[in-house]
Amino acid sequence: MIxxxxxxxxxxxxxxxxxxxxxxxxxxxxEALRAKxxxxxxxxxxxxxxAYKSSCDFIASHAFNENMDTKRKVDCMTKLKLGFTDGVIxxxxxxxxxxxxSLKYENCHQPEAHAFITKALEEHAALCGIFxxxxxxxxxxxxx
Numbered sequence: 404m405i406x407x408x409x410x411x412x413x414x415x416x417x418x419x420x421x422x423x424x425x426x427x428x429x430x431x432x433x434e435a436l437r438a439k440x441x442x443x444x445x446x447x448x449x450x451x452x453x454a455y456k457s458s459c460d461f462i463a464s465h466a467f468n469e470n471m472d473t474k475r476k477v478d479c480m481t482k483l484k485l486g487f488t489d490g491v492i493x494x495x496x497x498x499x500x501x502x503x504x505s506l507k508y509e510n511c512h513q514p515e516a517h518a519f520i521t522k523a524l525e526e527h528a529a530l531c532g533i534f535x536x537x538x539x540x541x542x543x544x545x546x547x
Contacts, residue, residue, distance in 0.1 A: 405429065406453060408446055419446060426544065451520045452506065457543050458527045467530060479503065481526060487519045 405426045408419035418424040430436065459477040466472040471480055482488060482503045489502040506516060521536075528539035 408449065409440070422544065448516075451517065454540055454543065455506065455520045455523055458524055458539075461543055461546060462527050462530060465531070477527075478506075481523045482519075484526065485519060485522050487515075 407423040407426045409416040409423070410419055411417075418427055456474070459474045459481070462477045463472060463474045471477045483501055487504045489504050491499050491501050493499055504515075504519075506519075524536050524539065528534065528536050531539065533539045533542070
């Protein structure tokens with residue numbers, strides 16, 4: 404399965420970027436394809452969010468520690484480490500709980516979300532011993 408962005412040009416669909424084209428070319432030329440297509444108005448936000456979610460999944464699959472062994476835990480720990488929170492609350496038992504900011508698709512075009520995803524991908528790449536984020540993202544695409 405591949406995840407690419409296309410745009411419609413007349414009666415044909417054209418890959419949005421060279422990366423999308425490369426992904427599409429991994430499929431056999433005569434292979435029948437099944438596609439689920441939806442509109443994406445904020446392409447950059449969509450690509451960033453997909454990269455971040457894939458990265459969280461990848462980091463969780465490596466289970467660096469018990470606090471990062473699921474996609475949800477990686478997301479939470481990354482947000483806490485980078486301060487992507489809306490504050491803290493204390494429950495009746497005296498435990499602190501951080502309120503995470505939302506990374507919903509609608510919010511990802513905001514500069515703060517963009518900066519968070521950029522920094523998060525750098526952090527995730529460093530966890531894997533890779534210090535070039537583009538190289539890390541290329542590896543994520545290959546791992547799918």
